[in-house]
Amino acid sequence: MKKEVIDIIVSQTHYQHRIMGCIIVAQLIMISVFKFWPEQEIKKPAFIIPDNEAIIVEEMIVTRQANAPASPPKPQVPIPVPTYEVIEDEILDFPEMDDFQNADPLSESITTGQRGDEERISGNPDRPPRVTKIFEPIVPEEAKEASIKAIIFVNFLVNRDGSVKEAYVSEVRLYDDKGENYEVVQSIRYGLIEASLEAAYKWRFRPATEGGEKVGAYAQNSFTFGF
Structure with a gap:
C-alpha cells in the first residue's frame, strides 16, 4: 500500500x-x-528643402499730408412738414357754439365797414355758422415730451364768405396727469395757444344767415391736447 x-x-x-x-x-x-527578428528599414519620404529666400527691406520714407482734409458738410436742418388734417364739405355740430351764443348773446346786429362795403355781424342769427373745413393744430414736441393735457376754447368771428376774420382764446383748461380734474389758467406754456390760433384761422365755415341773407357771426370750438 x-x-x-x-x-x-x-x-x-x-x-x-x-x-x-x-x-x-x-x-x-x-x-x-x-530578439533575433530582422529589423525592417523605414523609408523616409524624400522632400527638398527650399533655399532660404532673401527679403530686401527698402528704406522707408515718412511723408506728411500738406493740407488738412476738408471738413464734412454740415447736415441740413430738417424742415417740418405741416400735418394738417382737413375735413371738407361736411357740416359738423358743436355744442360749444350754442353755449357760447346763449352765454353772451348780442341783442342787436352790428354793422361795420365803409359805405358800399358794409358787413353785418349778427349776435343771434337764424342759422349759426357751420364748420366745413377743419385744421388740427400742430402739437410742439416740447408739449408731447411734457405730456401736457389741456383743452383750449377759441372764439371765431366768421365772415360772410365763411373765412375766419378774428380768433381769440376764451378759456384754457389744464388737466392733471390722469385727465380727470382741471383748473382754468390764464396762460399755458409750450406754444399751445399759438398753435391753436394758427389752426383756427385756417378753418372754413358755411356762413350764418339772418332773414335769408348771409351775415357775419360768432362761433366757438375747442382744441384738445394730450388726450
Missing part, C-alpha cells in the same frame, strides 16, 4: 516537472523570436 502511494506521488512530481519544463522552453522560444 505504501509503495503504491509513493509511486503516485513520484508520478505527479514528474508530471509537474514536465509542465514547468514546457513552459520554460516556450518562453525561451518567444524571447529568441523577438
Whole structure:
C-alpha cells in the first residue's frame, strides 16, 4: 500500500516537472523570436528643402499730408412738414357754439365797414355758422415730451364768405396727469395757444344767415391736447 502511494506521488512530481519544463522552453522560444527578428528599414519620404529666400527691406520714407482734409458738410436742418388734417364739405355740430351764443348773446346786429362795403355781424342769427373745413393744430414736441393735457376754447368771428376774420382764446383748461380734474389758467406754456390760433384761422365755415341773407357771426370750438 505504501509503495503504491509513493509511486503516485513520484508520478505527479514528474508530471509537474514536465509542465514547468514546457513552459520554460516556450518562453525561451518567444524571447529568441523577438530578439533575433530582422529589423525592417523605414523609408523616409524624400522632400527638398527650399533655399532660404532673401527679403530686401527698402528704406522707408515718412511723408506728411500738406493740407488738412476738408471738413464734412454740415447736415441740413430738417424742415417740418405741416400735418394738417382737413375735413371738407361736411357740416359738423358743436355744442360749444350754442353755449357760447346763449352765454353772451348780442341783442342787436352790428354793422361795420365803409359805405358800399358794409358787413353785418349778427349776435343771434337764424342759422349759426357751420364748420366745413377743419385744421388740427400742430402739437410742439416740447408739449408731447411734457405730456401736457389741456383743452383750449377759441372764439371765431366768421365772415360772410365763411373765412375766419378774428380768433381769440376764451378759456384754457389744464388737466392733471390722469385727465380727470382741471383748473382754468390764464396762460399755458409750450406754444399751445399759438398753435391753436394758427389752426383756427385756417378753418372754413358755411356762413350764418339772418332773414335769408348771409351775415357775419360768432362761433366757438375747442382744441384738445394730450388726450
